[in-house]
Amino acid sequence: MDATYNLNGGFKPTLKRFADLAGPDFYPTPAWATHALVDNECFTGQIWESACGNGAMSEVLKTANSDVVSSDLFDRGYGDVGVDFLASNTRVPNIVTNPPYNSAEGFVKSGLRCAEKKFALLLRLAFLEGAKRQKSIFSISPPTRVWVFSERITFYPMNAERKGSGTTAYAWFVWDKQKSGNTELRWLPPGYKAAFS
Numbered sequence: 001m002d003a004t005y006n007l008n009g010g011f012k013p014t015l016k017r018f019a020d021l022a023g024p025d026f027y028p029t030p031a032w033a034t035h036a037l038v039d040n041e042c043f044t045g046q047i048w049e050s051a052c053g054n055g056a057m058s059e060v061l062k063t064a065n066s067d068v069v070s071s072d073l074f075d076r077g078y079g080d081v082g083v084d085f086l087a088s089n090t091r092v093p094n095i096v097t098n099p100p101y102n103s104a105e106g107f108v109k110s111g112l113r114c115a116e117k118k119f120a121l122l123l124r125l126a127f128l129e130g131a132k133r134q135k136s137i138f139s140i141s142p143p144t145r146v147w148v149f150s151e152r153i154t155f156y157p158m159n160a161e162r163k164g165s166g167t168t169a170y171a172w173f174v175w176d177k178q179k180s181g182n183t184e185l186r187w188l189p190p191g192y193k194a195a196f197s
């Protein structure tokens, strides 16, 4: 039985985040979630969407910034293909992406290495937890800001029927390489989902 679906055929979107798809782990980000970021964080200079999928996030980033480059390890028909962000040493001003669930820690490390100014990752809010992450990430390089979504994001695989709502809390984790100090916790106001869906 495919654990992705309820017995009645309904799709369980949030559980699917654990799956490694053929490609692997491809979930386009709903546009409103990226609008919420660019509405609240300013990015100066080029932005690299380093796991761009089909460009869902890149296309919204372009509404706020004229210089957006996109790549992915897999061919989703968008951006440069075959670029492994986990192995990258390319330096760029800013990086924004939604990483595959199983590689979130690796993406943080690559972001810290490759971003000159800011990098922002869309992650589960629960990413804040965990003794291993406390040691390897948060005690050394805590995010500058965490933007908690007050609305739930639902991720659907490409072409899946859109029904139900998400049960997992997400947040934008932003590292500003030009700032140090304590992590700022902010809440994104509701309304983005209705405005940009």
Ligand SMILES: C[S@@+](CC[C@H](N)C(=O)[O-])C[C@H]1O[C@@H](n2cnc3c(N)ncnc32)[C@H](O)[C@@H]1O
Residues within 6 Å of the ligand: 023, 024, 025, 026, 027, 028, 029, 050, 051, 052, 053, 054, 055, 056, 057, 071, 072, 073, 074, 076, 083, 084, 085, 086, 097, 098, 099, 100, 101, 103
């Ligand atoms: C959750 S999807 C998000 C796609 C896109 N960022 C968005 O928000 O719509 C994660 C993407 O990461 C890509 N990916 C997986 N491992 C990668 C790696 N090591 N380097 C670059 N991209 C990778 C997958 O192919 C997939 O397109």
